[in-house]
Amino acid sequence: MGHAGSALYPIREVSRLTGVNAVTLRAWERRYSLIRPQRTPKGHRLYAREDIQRVERILHWLDRGVPVSQVRDLLDRPDKTEQIAIDEGDWVGQRQQWIAVVEALDVQGLEGLFNQALALYPAEVCLMEIWQPVVKQLEERWHDQLGAAVQRQLLESFLRTRVGTRLYHANQYVHGPLLLLSRLSDEADRLGVLLLALAASAAGYRIQLFDTPAPLGEWTLVMERLGAAALLLTSDRAEGNELMRRHLPRLAGQLKAPLCLAGPVTHIRATELETSVIQPLGDMPVAAIERLRNILD
Template identity: 65%
Template sequence: MSDKATHPADTPLYPIREVSRLTGVNSVTLRAWERRYGLIRPQRTPKGHRLYAREDIDRIERILQWLNRGVPVSQVRDLLEQPDSVEAPPPAAGDWESQRRQLIAAVEAFDQPRLEALFNQALALYPVATCIEELWQPVVRELEEGWDDHLGAVLQRRTLEAFLRTRIGTRLYHANQVARGPMLLIVSLPDDPGPLWVLLVALAASDQGYRVQLFDTPLPFTELPLAVERFHASALLLVSGQAEKADLVRRQLPRLAEQLAVPLALCGPVARIREAELDPTRVEVLGDDLPQAMARLQPLTQDA
């Protein structure tokens, strides 16, 4: 594709909002791909509004394919110009490991400006699902493994929780204003030590077009059916980074699932740890890979 896009006069053109809806790539990321890396070159209206042709949309989908194979965004342009048979570089060519190390270092150093810059940069250049899968899930897992009882561990956790609660909460607020998907009620389970996983689940769900009602602290199980009813939820997602107590998993969750008129789903590390125990119940186990969990959730809410 040349640096200056030209299209026949009768080619259908799409505004950036429609392209974002069709591809799942938000408008901020599309603009960054254009300005910083020259990956796409939409036409402009006399007032400067971007218009994308079908071939631009096809190109965006090819960009996503390369990103999902671990290629850094800075290397994608050269690959787009190659024949379709060109293979992606090995995963080691990607920059995700470097970003993970930088993010962990920022958390451990309580470096709020650096944390802010890394958060914004990743979400500006990559789709949300890719950021969660390649950056935030691995970072949270590694941090939690190291947060035993050493001095400063609790402070690190609470600092990161406060940061993500503010940033993700803001994104949820604005996304809920325009989302038209089913409403999800997302709630932490009692033994979850903090809201890191439930915040990531909420971010992943919002990215898929769901409206999200988030409770990042536990609710009494007796009030969950009422919450589902009052918020007109199409599904209830319960989240935890811990195994949770055996009685809750084996008795309370199945009993709650029987009481609800909507699906009850389990997400996060608890879903991986306890999957076998919930196999014969009505509890839907989505796993702890959050993009995959959202794919498993979709058929449960498609008729909502």
């Protein structure tokens, strides 16, 4: 609660100042009592400067991988924060729920978990602690699991729809540089490019996501027409030698903006990329976009 006479802010202004959406602010209050705003006679929330500072401290702990259920203890016991061990059990439990609904082909369950995650956490935290680890675990299971193709197709379809909707709405109010994202080849992983698009959008970039890879020779024209700041291509495989050693470097030399690679291909082809004009971003979406920011700055 704020002190009497201090400035008070409505929820939309707190959301603007902190980057935390109103749905999440309300969830932190109702479910975890993390913040306790004042109320107007009509019941509208009003936040003091101290509440905004508390929201920033909540974000600090979430960014360090602390589940929201444990944040209150850390806020209320600042003198003991270094002694409190982060319990990974909460994250493990959430990941297991995701894997269970995918294996059960439960679209309604996926919808519930997706909405719940985004109501409690910033998208970057969802990516680092839930979605990226879930996809990695599923990929390992899918190597020798009956029904893997259907599970993959279900998750791809679900994420393509949800990510597409988020990108559409985010592009309306985000004014950052435009990025073009695509898979490097038709065979490349569809899940990786969707997670990368989410990370880039959450970081404030406008995103044009291509569902089907364009012929390499057309990217130069597309980039110029759209005025894009960078081209990001992803893959989870080695790709062909001709593509990696000749065609991609040639394209990178023709573009007026950076050509970046993301996904496991950056590790598989690390030796070639060390001396290439192509910018490797790694295979962790949030970290990849952070590296991109350093390139574009």
